[in-house]
Amino acid sequence: xxxxxxxxxxxxxxxxxDKLQKANLADMCAEKLAGMKVIQVFANDAQKDKILxxxxxxxxxxxxTRSIELLPKxxxxxxxxxxxxxxxxxxxxxxxxxx
Amino acid sequence: xxxxxHGGKEIVERILEPAEAAEKIKGLKAIPIRxxxxxxxxxxxxxxxxxxQGFMNKADADGVCRSTQLADGTVWSIPIIFDxxxxxxxxxxxxxxxxxxxxxxxxxxxxxEIEDIWSYDMEDMCQCIFGTADQKHPGVLRTCxxxxxxxxxxxxxxxxxxxxxxYDAYFIPPLEMRKKxxxxxxxxxxxxxxxxxPHTGHEWLMKGAWAxxxxxxxxxxxxVGVLVNAIIGAKRKGDYIDxxxxxxxxxxxxxxxxxxxNHMTSLTFWxxxxxxxxxxxxxxxxxxxxxxTHHMYGRDHAGVxxxxxxxxxxxxxxxxxxxxxxxxxxxxxxxxxxxxxGEITNEGLCGHKKEWQKFxxxxxxxxxxxxxxxxxxxxxxEVFDLVMECAEKYGFGxxxxxxxxxxxxxxxxxxxxxxx
Numbered sequence: 001x002x003x004x005x006x007x008x009x010x011x012x013x014x015x016x017x018d019k020l021q022k023a024n025l026a027d028m029c030a031e032k033l034a035g036m037k038v039i040q041v042f043a044n045d046a047q048k049d050k051i052l053x054x055x056x057x058x059x060x061x062x063x064x065t066r067s068i069e070l071l072p073k074x075x076x077x078x079x080x081x082x083x084x085x086x087x088x089x090x091x092x093x094x095x096x097x098x099x
Numbered sequence: 100x101x102x103x104x105h106g107g108k109e110i111v112e113r114i115l116e117p118a119e120a121a122e123k124i125k126g127l128k129a130i131p132i133r134x135x136x137x138x139x140x141x142x143x144x145x146x147x148x149x150x151x152q153g154f155m156n157k158a159d160a161d162g163v164c165r166s167t168q169l170a171d172g173t174v175w176s177i178p179i180i181f182d183x184x185x186x187x188x189x190x191x192x193x194x195x196x197x198x199x200x201x202x203x204x205x206x207x208x209x210x211x212e213i214e215d216i217w218s219y220d221m222e223d224m225c226q227c228i229f230g231t232a233d234q235k236h237p238g239v240l241r242t243c244x245x246x247x248x249x250x251x252x253x254x255x256x257x258x259x260x261x262x263x264x265x266y267d268a269y270f271i272p273p274l275e276m277r278k279k280x281x282x283x284x285x286x287x288x289x290x291x292x293x294x295x296x297p298h299t300g301h302e303w304l305m306k307g308a309w310a311x312x313x314x315x316x317x318x319x320x321x322x323v324g325v326l327v328n329a330i331i332g333a334k335r336k337g338d339y340i341d342x343x344x345x346x347x348x349x350x351x352x353x354x355x356x357x358x359x360x361n362h363m364t365s366l367t368f369w370x371x372x373x374x375x376x377x378x379x380x381x382x383x384x385x386x387x388x389x390x391x392t393h394h395m396y397g398r399d400h401a402g403v404x405x406x407x408x409x410x411x412x413x414x415x416x417x418x419x420x421x422x423x424x425x426x427x428x429x430x431x432x433x434x435x436x437x438x439x440x441g442e443i444t445n446e447g448l449c450g451h452k453k454e455w456q457k458f459x460x461x462x463x464x465x466x467x468x469x470x471x472x473x474x475x476x477x478x479x480x481e482v483f484d485l486v487m488e489c490a491e492k493y494g495f496g497x498x499x500x501x502x503x504x505x506x507x508x509x510x511x512x513x514x515x516x517x518x519x
Contacts, residue, residue, distance in 0.1 A: 011469040036466070036473060064457050064459035065461075
C-alpha cells in the first residue's frame with residue numbers, strides 16, 4: 001500500500017499569486033473550495049511528525065481533511081518561497097533540514 | 100408552573116437577593132476560587148446543572164465514574180467537583196458541616212455548605228471518564244492537576260455575575276431560555292454546540308438538523324428553532340477569540356442566513372474536558388435543562404486527537420433510554436463542497452465522492468491565517484468581515500487567541516462588590 005501523504009495547503013493570496021506569476025509558476029496552483037487557489041506541499045509520516053514537533057501550533061486535522069494546518073504564516077511564507085526558488089512543490093526535506 | 104429539568108427534577112435558581120445575601124455571608128470564611136470553579140458555580144446556581152445543587156459528594160462522583168449516574172440514578176457523566184489541598188483545608192480549618200463563602204475577583208460570589216470531604220484515585224477517575232489516563236489528553240491533564248481533596252455540598256449564589264459586553268445579550272439561563280422558547284412558539288428546538296466561528300459546513304449542519312427536528316410537525320407557521328449554544332471557558336492559543344465566536348454565530352441570523360423566528364445564539368460557561376462520548380452525555384443533560392428537544396451530534400463530538408472513535412458518542416447516546424435522558428439526538432453527517440454540484444452538500448446525499456472537497460474549522464482558520472478571504476459558498480462574507488472587525492476590536496489585531504489576548508482581554512463576566 002502506498003504511503004499516505006499529508007498536504008500542507010499554501011492558500012494563494014494576491015501577494016503569493018504575484019510571486020507565482022513573476023516566476024511563471026501560476027499554473028502550479030490548483031483550484032479548491034469554490035475557486036480558491038492553493039499549492040499543496042505533501043509531507044510523509046516522518047516529515048509530518050517533525051513539523052508537528054518543530055512548530056507546536058501546527059495541527060494535523062485527523063478527523064476531516066488529513067492535512068497539516070495552522071502553521072504560522074511566516075513558516076508558510078518560507079515554504080512558499082522555497083517552492084518558488086526550487087520551482088517545485090517537493091521541497092520539504094530541504095526546508096526541514098534547517099530545523 | 101414548575102419547569103422540569105434533567106432527571107425529572109424542578110429547575111430552581113439557587114440565588115439570594117442582595118439584602119439577604121449580605122446578612123447570610125457575615126462572619127463566613129472567605130475562600131477564593133479560580134475561573135473553572137466560578138463558571139461551575141454559575142452553572143449550578145442558575146440551573147444549567149439541574150439536578151445538582153452543588154459540588155458532588157463522593158457517592159455522586161463515584162456513581163458518575165462507575166455507572167454514568169448520580170447516586171440517585173440520574174444520568175450524569177462528568178464529575179463536578181471542588182478541589183483543595185489537604186493543607187488548605189487545614190489552614191482554613193474547614194470541616195464537614197461548615198459553611199464558607201466562595202469569592203471570585205476578590206468579591207463574594209457564593210455560599211458553600213460543606214457536607215462531605217473526600218478523596219479519590221484520580222487515575223481511576225480518568226480511566227472511567229476519559230477512557231485513558233494519558234496526560235497528553237487535555238481532560239486527563241486537567242483532572243490529574245486537581246488538588247488531592249474534594250469538598251461536596253450545596254452552592255447558593257450571593258452575587259449575580261455582571262456579564263460584560265458583548266456577551267451580555269447571550270447569557271440566557273435555563274428558566275429565561277424556556278420563556279424565550281415559549282414566546283417564539285417553538286415546539287421543537289435543536290441545539291448546535293460550538294466553540295467555533297461558523298463556516299458554511301456548520302451552517303448546513305444546523306439547517307440539516309433543523310429539518311430533522313421538524314420531522315412530521317405542521318408547517319403552516321414556523322415552530323422549530325436552532326439554538327446555538329457556544330461553550331465559553333478556558334481558551335487555548337490559536338482558538339478563535341470568544342467575541343468572534345459568539346458574535347459571528349449570531350451574524351448568521353442577522354445577515355439572513357437564518358431568521359429571527361428560527362435561530363437564536365446563547366452561551367454556556369464551561370471548561371471543555373474533551374471527554375468525547377461522556378462529554379456528549381453531559382452536553383445533553385445541560386441542554387435538557389435549557390429546554391431543548393433535540394441535540395446535534397456530528398463526528399467525534401467533544402473529542403480530541405485519536406482518543407475516541409468518531410461514532411463512540413452516538414453509540415453511547417443510543418444506549419440511554421429516553422426516560423433517562425429526555426432529548427432526541429440528531430446525528431449529522433459531514434457537509435462538504437462538491438465542485439460537480441457547485442454547492443455545499445452532504446456525504447449521505449452526493450454521489451460525486453471522488454470529487455468531494457472536505458473542509459473543517461481548522462482548515463478555514465488556516466485560510467484566514469494565510470490572508471485569503473474564502474468564497475461565500477465556504478464562509479459567509481458578513482462573517483468574514485465580522486471576524487476581522489473582532490480581531491481589531493477585541494483581539495489586539497488577531498482573530499485568534501494570543502498571549503496578549505489572554506493577558507488583556509475583558510473578562511466574560513465580573514463579580515463586583517456586593518451591594519446590599
